[in-house]
Amino acid sequence: METTNMFMLFFLVLPVFLFNFHYAIKMNGQIAIAIFRMILQLSLIGLVLQWLFDMNTPWINVVYVVLMMTIASYSMLKTTKLSIKTFGFHIWLAVFIPHFFILLFFNYFIVDLTDIFDAQYLIPIGGMLLGNSLSGNILAINTFYKQIKDGEKTYYYNLSLSASRSEALKPYFVHALKSSISPTIASIETIGLVSLPGMMTGQILGGSIPITAIKYQIAIMIAIFTTRYLTAVLAIYLTRSRAFDDYDRLKPHVIGNS
């Protein structure tokens, strides 16, 4: 695919614009801006990645991956409406620990790289792990704290029965973890039947044979699953030490209202 061929994409979106115009669906501006943003963002990322790949300096690659983790943590804090001041570092740690170590494990033992910080592997695989654990983590944290907040009386009742915070919190923890990982289990079950996953498609388009693409896909699915699980566990464990007061009550304003 040459860059000039990309201009043909204009004709691919043209019908959408024409239909919108015809039916007076006032979304053309929005669509144009979205497409323009995408082109701009991806081009910039493309330039950065090209530079990173050309340099391929281990410490710069690591810094870049850590930066991606920081942005992901920030986005999680924003979506869950957790206070950045109170929980920022804890969430970052919950993202960093499993991602960093699983990433290195993956590169060393699964891909069998001599340079485990190789940009060609470190960055895209890091990105896939992050992208997939983000939603799971948001789900886990939201489920955990919302249940306690909305069912405050039941939580207090549990507390009166057990007298211990960790025992009273256990059912909420289990439920939060389950709701976080069950979408991944569902996608592991149906993968390949419903649609070809993006990474496989990419590899096949890039010239790999399907068997290679499938081996990578199996490996990445398992890595994603574990990362998502461990990130959710850590996020709840690390935040809950600061989310409750010394009387085991959920502090007000821990989690946003919407």
Added chain:
Amino acid sequence: MIEYIDISKSYGDKVLFKDFNLEIKSGEKVLLSASSGSGKTTLIRFLLGFDKPDNGNIIVDDMTLNHHNLKGIREKIAYVSQDTDLPSLTTEALLDKIFSYKINHHIKDYRDNFLELSKTFQLGDQVLSTQIQEFSGGERQRIGLIIALLLKRPYLLLDEITSGLDHDLKALIMNHIVNLDATVIIVSHDALWKSESSLREVTF
């Protein structure tokens, strides 16, 4: 013994308690029967540390309630809340969970005792296998009460536990509680509780 000493509590502009004092001796049965909105439930929540007074102290068995001994104080108290906020499980699973907690683990015969008390309090034969949400409010109150009794803790806090029941059941439950060997705080509006002479009525 439970002591409330110079308790003050306000919510916004509303002053709920100002220099409130109350002493409840061991073994005593106290009925809190102040008008609704006057803070009866709040007094119970103070004891369990679900709410903190703005000022004043709460003393349970010579321990001034604070975060160091709160756990120990909670271990002495069995509590039945106003809406009996039981988690959604079957009764049997709920019992198994409650008695798997470290502090309740020593109580082994809970299943048989539950069945016996559920017979006394006129719950059906299927009570163990039924989901908690499928019970009526009055049935849930009785299940909550039985659980509280099975915990065999020295203090019993009962918040409106007979509001959904007919007269005969109320009388039955009242009789049972009056004869318990425990310190009991009862919150109720009910005339039947007020007519019971062995209870000390506290209004404020």
